[in-house]
Amino acid sequence: xxxxxxxxxxxxxxxAQRPASPRDSSRLMVLDRNGGPLEHRLFRDLPEYLRPGDxxxxxxxxxxxxxxxxxxxxxxxxxxxxxxxxxxxxIWEVLVGGRAVRPGRRLLVEGGPEAEVVEDLxxxxxxxRFAEPLGPRLEAIGEMPLPPYIHAPLQSPEEYQTVFARxxxxxxxxxxxxxxxxxxxxxxxxxxxxxxxxxxxxGLDTFAPVSEDLAEDHAIHTEWCHxxxxxxxALSATRATGGRIxxxxxxxxxxxxxxxxxxxPGKAVAxxxxxxxxxxxxxxxxxxxxxxxxxxxxxxxxxLMLVSAFAGRDRILxxxxxxxxxxxxxxxxxxxxxxx
Numbered sequence: 001x002x003x004x005x006x007x008x009x010x011x012x013x014x015x016a017q018r019p020a021s022p023r024d025s026s027r028l029m030v031l032d033r034n035g036g037p038l039e040h041r042l043f044r045d046l047p048e049y050l051r052p053g054d055x056x057x058x059x060x061x062x063x064x065x066x067x068x069x070x071x072x073x074x075x076x077x078x079x080x081x082x083x084x085x086x087x088x089x090x091i092w093e094v095l096v097g098g099r100a101v102r103p104g105r106r107l108l109v110e111g112g113p114e115a116e117v118v119e120d121l122x123x124x125x126x127x128x129r130f131a132e133p134l135g136p137r138l139e140a141i142g143e144m145p146l147p148p149y150i151h152a153p154l155q156s157p158e159e160y161q162t163v164f165a166r167x168x169x170x171x172x173x174x175x176x177x178x179x180x181x182x183x184x185x186x187x188x189x190x191x192x193x194x195x196x197x198x199x200x201x202x203g204l205d206t207f208a209p210v211s212e213d214l215a216e217d218h219a220i221h222t223e224w225c226h227x228x229x230x231x232x233x234a235l236s237a238t239r240a241t242g243g244r245i246x247x248x249x250x251x252x253x254x255x256x257x258x259x260x261x262x263x264x265p266g267k268a269v270a271x272x273x274x275x276x277x278x279x280x281x282x283x284x285x286x287x288x289x290x291x292x293x294x295x296x297x298x299x300x301x302x303x304l305m306l307v308s309a310f311a312g313r314d315r316i317l318x319x320x321x322x323x324x325x326x327x328x329x330x331x332x333x334x335x336x337x338x339x340x
Contacts, residue, residue: 059162079107231269236269
C-alpha cells in the first residue's frame, strides 16, 4: 500500500499547543467500527462507553528529560542530544543535532559528564558512551523532549506525563493517556472496570512520518515493552467473562498485540518482556484488542496506519475530516478518539 494513502491536509491551527485543563475536559470522538454515526462527547464521559468486566490497559512508562545540550571538545561547536534508548549503563542510542559528530568525537554535556561517540547508527543516530551513568543527574541537566510541532513551553514538566506514569524510559509521552485524571480513573474502577498496567518505552520513530513510497518498505525501530504475568491473568479473566480489552493508546496496542504473538492457542496474550518491532498495517489480525482509545495522529505516520488497520482507512480519514469540521485539536496535546 502506498504511504500517500495515509496523507491528509492539516492546517497548523489545528495542532494543539497546550494540554486541556482540566485534562478530562478535552473532547472525545466516538467511532463505531460497525458503521454507526460519530458521537461527539467530552473525555470525562468515557465511563459511559465502558462496561463492568472490561479491562482498560494503561502504559505506565514515564518520559525522561531526554534533551541535552553539549559542546564538541575540542572546538566548542554546539550539539543537541536526544536520548532515545539506554543500551548499557553508560551507553545510549542518541539522536544528534549538529555537524561532523563522527565516531571518536568527544562531547561535553552542559552541566553533565563528557561523552564519546562510539558508533554511527545511520542518519542522525549515534551511540554515545558517557563518562558516568546519566540516571542520577538527568533531572538536573535534561529537558523534556516535546515534539517539534509544539512551540509553547511547558508550565510544568508534569504536563507531559500521564498521571499513572511510573517507570522512566520514554523519549515521548503515551499521549492518549494524558487525558486521564485520578478522579476519572477512580470513577472507571468503581464501575467494575479492571485497570491493567503495561509498559512500552517510546522512541521518537513512533511519531515520525514514513518517507518511503510504499508503507511496507518502512523499517520500524524496536521499542522495549513488558506485559507481566499479573496483567496476563487479568486480561484472561476479562475475556473469560465476556469483557472487552480497551487499549489506551497505540503503545498499549503494540504491547498487547506483541504479547498475542507469543500466546498459545485459545489465549489472547502471554507474558512478554523485551524489544518489539511489530509494525501494524491494514490487514493485521487483532487478537488481543477489542477497542482503542487514541489521539488524532500525524499524516503518513505508523500511528495513523495502526488505527486504520483497526477501524479501516476510509472510516478513519472520514472521521479526521469530521474532526476538522468540528474544530477538534490534533496531535500530542489534542483531543481523543474512542474506537469501539
